[in-house]
Structures are given as C-alpha cells and as structure tokens.
Amino acid sequence: MLILIQPDEAGVATYAYEWLRQRIQRKPRLVLGLATGSTPLRLYRAMVEGYQRGELDFSEVITFNLDEYVGLSRHHPRSFYRFMHEHLFSHVNLRPENIHFLDGLPDDVEAHCEAYEAAIRAAGGIDVQILGIGRDGHIGFNEPTSSLCSRTRDKVLTRETIEDNRRFFGPGEEVPRWALTMGVGTILEAREILLLACGPAKARAVAAMAEGPVTALCPASALQLHPRVTVVCDEAAAAALQYQEYYRWIQANDYRLHEVVQKAKQARDTQPDH
Ligand code: PGA
Numbered sequence: 001m002l003i004l005i006q007p008d009e010a011g012v013a014t015y016a017y018e019w020l021r022q023r024i025q026r027k028p029r030l031v032l033g034l035a036t037g038s039t040p041l042r043l044y045r046a047m048v049e050g051y052q053r054g055e056l057d058f059s060e061v062i063t064f065n066l067d068e069y070v071g072l073s074r075h076h077p078r079s080f081y082r083f084m085h086e087h088l089f090s091h092v093n094l095r096p097e098n099i100h101f102l103d104g105l106p107d108d109v110e111a112h113c114e115a116y117e118a119a120i121r122a123a124g125g126i127d128v129q130i131l132g133i134g135r136d137g138h139i140g141f142n143e144p145t146s147s148l149c150s151r152t153r154d155k156v157l158t159r160e161t162i163e164d165n166r167r168f169f170g171p172g173e174e175v176p177r178w179a180l181t182m183g184v185g186t187i188l189e190a191r192e193i194l195l196l197a198c199g200p201a202k203a204r205a206v207a208a209m210a211e212g213p214v215t216a217l218c219p220a221s222a223l224q225l226h227p228r229v230t231v232v233c234d235e236a237a238a239a240a241l242q243y244q245e246y247y248r249w250i251q252a253n254d255y256r257l258h259e260v261v262q263k264a265k266q267a268r269d270t271q272p273d274h
Contacts, residue, residue, distance in 0.1 A: 002229070002230045002231065004247070005235060005247060008234050009042060011234065012233065012234050014046070016046075016194060017047065017050065019230065020043070023127070028057065030061050030062070031124060031128075032064070032128050033128065034063050036083050039196045040130055040132060041087060044087045048091040051093065056092070060098075063098065064116075065084060065102065066131075066181060066182050067102060067141045067181035068081065068104045069179050070179055071178065072104040074104070084099075100116070102181075109153075109154050113180060116180075116182075127190070130194050130195075131194070131220075132196060134161055134164065136161065136205065137205045137218030137219055138219055139195070139220045141155050142155065142181060142219040143157060143219070146216060148188075149185040151182075151183040155179050157178065192228045193229045194232065195209075199234070199236050203237055206231070211243060
C-alpha cells in the first residue's frame with residue numbers, strides 16, 4: 001500500500017487527477033470503478049475540466065459504480081446514479097452504454113447482483129477502482145463484519161453510515177437503510193485501486209485500514225492484501241498513522257529511484273571496461 005500525504009483536499013484531488021489521467025491516456029478503453037460521496041467530488045470536477053481542456057477523452061472508457069441505495073430509482077434526486085450524472089456523466093463524453101450502475105429497484109436482487117458481476121467480467125474486469133472510506137472503515141457499502149470475500153449483494157447500512165448520509169437528504173426525508181454494493185472480494189479483483197481520504201473524521205479509519213490487522217471489523221483493511229493500492233490522503237486524514245514519517249520518507253525518495261538507476265548505468269557505461 002503506497003500512502004501519499006498531501007497538504008489538503010485540493011492536493012489530494014490534483015494528485016488523483018494526474019494519476020488517473022495517465023491511466024486513461026495509456027488505455028483509452030479503461031474499465032473504471034467509480035465511487036460517490038463528498039471525497040471524490042474535486043476529482044470529478046478536475047476530470048470534467050480535463051475533458052473540457054481536451055486532455056481527457058472518455059469515449060472508450062467503461063464505468064462501473066460501486067453501489068446504489070435500495071428503494072431509490074435512477075432518477076430519484078438522491079440516487080447515486082443522479083449524483084454521478086450531475087457531477088460527471090453529463091459533463092463528459094462517456095457513452096451511455098458504457099456506464100454501468102446497480103439498480104436500486106431490482107426485480108430480483110440476487111439475479112441483478114450476479115448480472116452486475118457478470119458485466120464486470122464481460123468488460124474484462126475493473127482496471128482502476130476509485131474508493132472513498134467510511135468513518136467505520138467501509139469501502140463501497142461493505143460495512144464492518146462484511147465478509148472480506150463478499151461479492152455484489154445487498155447490505156443493511158449501519159446507523160452511523162445512515163447518519164453520515166443524512167446530509168445529502170432534505171429535512172424529514174428518509175435516508176435509505178439498504179444498499180446494493182460491490183463486495184470486498186469484487187473490489188479486490190480490480191487491477192489497481194486508488195483510495196482517497198480527507199478530513200479528521202477519517203483519521204481513525206485510515207490508520208485501521210493501513211496499519212491495523214486485516215479484519216472484517218474494518219473492511220478497508222482487506223486492501224492490505226492487494227498488491228497495487230495507492231492511498232492519497234490529506235494531513236488531517238493521515239493524522240493517526242503511526243508510520244507517517246516513513247510514508248513521507250518514501251514519498252520524498254521514491255520518485256528518484258529511476259533517476260538513481262539511470263545515473264548509475266551512465267556511470268557504468270562510461271567506464272572503459274564495463
Ligand atoms: P464521503 O464518503 O466521501 O462522503 O466521506 C465516503 C464513503 O462513505 O465511502
């Protein structure tokens with residue numbers, strides 16, 4: 001797990017945008033897993049601006065969103081589909097047929113979730129999964145005690161998550177208690193994962209994810225088992241990390257690896273009898 005600490009939320013978004021831009025440019029038909037919530041909003045804004053500048057082309061990109069509330073139709077103002085539509089989909093040239101979303105009103109939950117998994121497989125698997133993290137360590141809507149091998153399914157949300165989500169709903173509006181979500185096992189099959197975390201409320205979850213035991217009590221800790229996870233967090237979200245100094249040391253030195261090898265090679269090659 002590579003942990004990068006940025007000074008603030010803007011720094012997190014700038015880094016995340018650059019990380020993602022390189023991947024979309026390298027593979028125009030990128031299969032991109034997307035997340036909702038406040039955290040990725042600045043990244044989505046940067047993606048829209050990148051598209052408007054002509055830097056990004058989404059015409060081949062395929063997306064799969066992590067989760068959706070049960071009981072809300074796609075067009076409901078608080079649905080995650082609507083959220084994505086408002087913040088990203090309607091502003092870039094993603095093809096509607098390349099956008100995949102769980103349906104909050106499925107006829108048959110199990111069949112629908114299986115079909116979602118099948119669609120991910122048919123697309124060739126997720127190349128890059130963007131994640132946020134809940135205060136309780138959830139990823140997607142995999143709440144504490146979720147199986148670390150779970151697949152896409154329905155989940156009852158914790159009271160804490162329901163309270164956290166209330167800010168997106170109007171006064172008197174009921175906050176859904178159920179969601180459909182990709183499982184932890186589904187997420188772990190993504191080839192690369194980018195997790196973003198901002199603000200002091202996430203500090204405890206970030207530390208448990210990166211430095212705690214791998215446990216269903218913090219579903220994000222399962223990311224320790226994935227070989228290619230990049231965590232980008234701001235100072236506040238990094239505050240409880242025990243090995244902060246080491247992560248900063250890595251960050252300060254890592255990019256120089258290539259440079260050091262090149263220099264050593266040049267020195268070797270200029271010696272007469274290398
Ligand atoms: P947030 O949610 O970005 O709104 O904090 C993150 C999450 O619950 O995964």
